[in-house]
Amino acid sequence: MLRTFLFVLVLWVSPCLMEEAEDSKVNDTFVIEGKVLVTGVKASEWIPHTRVLVDGGQYVGFLRADGAFKVTGVPSGSYVVEVANPTYIFEPARVDITAKGKMRARRVNHIQGNAVVTVPYPLRFKSKQHFSYFQKREEFRVTDMLKNPMVLMMVLPLIFIVVLPKLINTQDPEVQKEMRNMNLMNPKTEMPDLSEMAARMFGGGSAPPKKKEKPAKLKKLK
Numbered sequence: 001m002l003r004t005f006l007f008v009l010v011l012w013v014s015p016c017l018m019e020e021a022e023d024s025k026v027n028d029t030f031v032i033e034g035k036v037l038v039t040g041v042k043a044s045e046w047i048p049h050t051r052v053l054v055d056g057g058q059y060v061g062f063l064r065a066d067g068a069f070k071v072t073g074v075p076s077g078s079y080v081v082e083v084a085n086p087t088y089i090f091e092p093a094r095v096d097i098t099a100k101g102k103m104r105a106r107r108v109n110h111i112q113g114n115a116v117v118t119v120p121y122p123l124r125f126k127s128k129q130h131f132s133y134f135q136k137r138e139e140f141r142v143t144d145m146l147k148n149p150m151v152l153m154m155v156l157p158l159i160f161i162v163v164l165p166k167l168i169n170t171q172d173p174e175v176q177k178e179m180r181n182m183n184l185m186n187p188k189t190e191m192p193d194l195s196e197m198a199a200r201m202f203g204g205g206s207a208p209p210k211k212k213e214k215p216a217k218l219k220k221l222k
Helices: 002-027 043-049 142-146 149-167 173-185 194-203
Strands: 029-037 051-054 059-062 068-075 077-084 093-097 103-107 123-126
Touching: 029 051, 029 077, 029 093, 051 068, 059 068, 068 077, 093 123, 142 149
Parallel strands: 029 123
Antiparallel strands: 029 068, 051 059, 051 077, 077 093, 093 103
């Protein structure tokens, strides 16, 4: 009799304990809420293609007709909330939830994780720019041609040839004297005769020496 009574008591108490455990689990989860805005565009063009992702899709939220959202069943912790849309870019936010349900939103900073810049809560996401899936073709520019190494090698010597003579005062007597001395020290070699070069190349031998013209004798006057 006692065993039967204990068995019935356990069956009656266990559902109550399970309900309390489920209620405690529900109370341990919280709701992340906010709103998404895209100015100048009809809501029907972007809301159906937009999702709110918490920690990369661990929790997902959908938008209402006015752009508001609620992500339920989120336990306490720190989460990155981002808006996923194929056309518009939104800046993500980090939401910190304490065990008591206190919410704090701040900007995401992957470089300086300890830097805290708070943002208003409930969250407000506003589109910053469009996604660019195509790279713009580069246009021809004159500066690109001038930056070409071959062009620089051709232009720079010309600049020196044109500019340097103007920088040097050739009317100065000392400069003229130095130029004469340089010409005397480095005499110019005589240019070879083209006929002699052709004769050596095709004739196989040395060109015949040029005959010296004798001066005409003056006739004696009788």
